[in-house]
Amino acid sequence: MTYTIKEVAEKTDLSIYTLRFYDKQGLLPFVSRNPSGYRAFTDGDLHLLHTICCLKDTGMKITDIRQYIAYVMQGTSSIDQRKSLLQAHRQAILAKQAAIAKNLQEIDMKLNMYASPAAEELVGQELAVAQAEKIANDLPNPFQVAMRGSENH
Amino acid sequence: MTYTIKEVAEKTDLSIYTLRFYDKQGLLPFVSRNPSGYRAFTDGDLHLLHTICCLKDTGMKITDIRQYIAYVMQGTSSIDQRKSLLQAHRQAILAKQAAIAKNLQEIDMKLNMYASPAAEELVGQELAVAQAEKIANDLPNPFQVAMRGSENH
DNA sequence: GCTTGCCCTAGAGTTATGTCTAGGGTTTAG
């Protein structure tokens, strides 16, 4: 049993366009064609496509995914190269995870400030410091100046 | 004390081009100009720029960052909106982290297979199954066929 | 006062990853 490109698009979260684009980019050399030239996806093809999505969703570039797939097409002789490629990518993912975690921490600190009962005071102080810094350097104040009933004159 | 665009580029991992691009995109309304029209970055500006990078590096689009910065320029009256915006982004980050972790697990499973002493056998079996599936569906076999000394005839 | 090395803007060009259109063949149900 095989699947048409439409069925595969429905099974994955890729569009028909994206599937054809991936094929054009050399990511799907394993997908055979039927006598009419239509792509016929097997279950094994879906499995490989899933691997491609894993790599893509963790930030691997299409050219590197193409290299990995080329190794797969080559058979068991490329196991060492596949291992190196995936190990390098694994390190890249770990680095990215660490970076995201660090940035998330900073965003959480901001959120804590905004959620604090003293939020208005804290934010107001930060703003006041930033504005004072502009004045101290003879620069125009780019922040919106709060009106305190002085607008009616 | 203020910094030139070049100094800021050196302090951050953004290029001068990117800094000017961000300014054009409305991400840096807080950066004042000196009498010659040169951007003069204060320490407070660097702090805000750092926040921008946190958001960008966790996948926030420039239009959303622009919205956040607009709220900041608006002063303390926008604290609630900032909180909602960051909370929504926080959820997006958590979802992305979970997706990456899941994909990483699958990549690690592949790596385990490739690192196994039986790697060649396991990979060979997978390949054989995939090829059998093609044959069973009357499809051409797209995989490279291994030569076993049959090439010299 | 002239050269060098900054700074500026406007806008063109690039890269990566899709997304869509035009033109045409195939399959299936009536």
Add this chain to the structure above:
DNA sequence: CTAAACCCTAGACATAACTCTAGGGCAAGC
């Protein structure tokens, strides 16, 4: 045997996020 709903390719278009170029002003050292 024809209409609807698929499939195909080639190539144009889109989008985001830069990156660079051209043309020109400012500032510091000789």
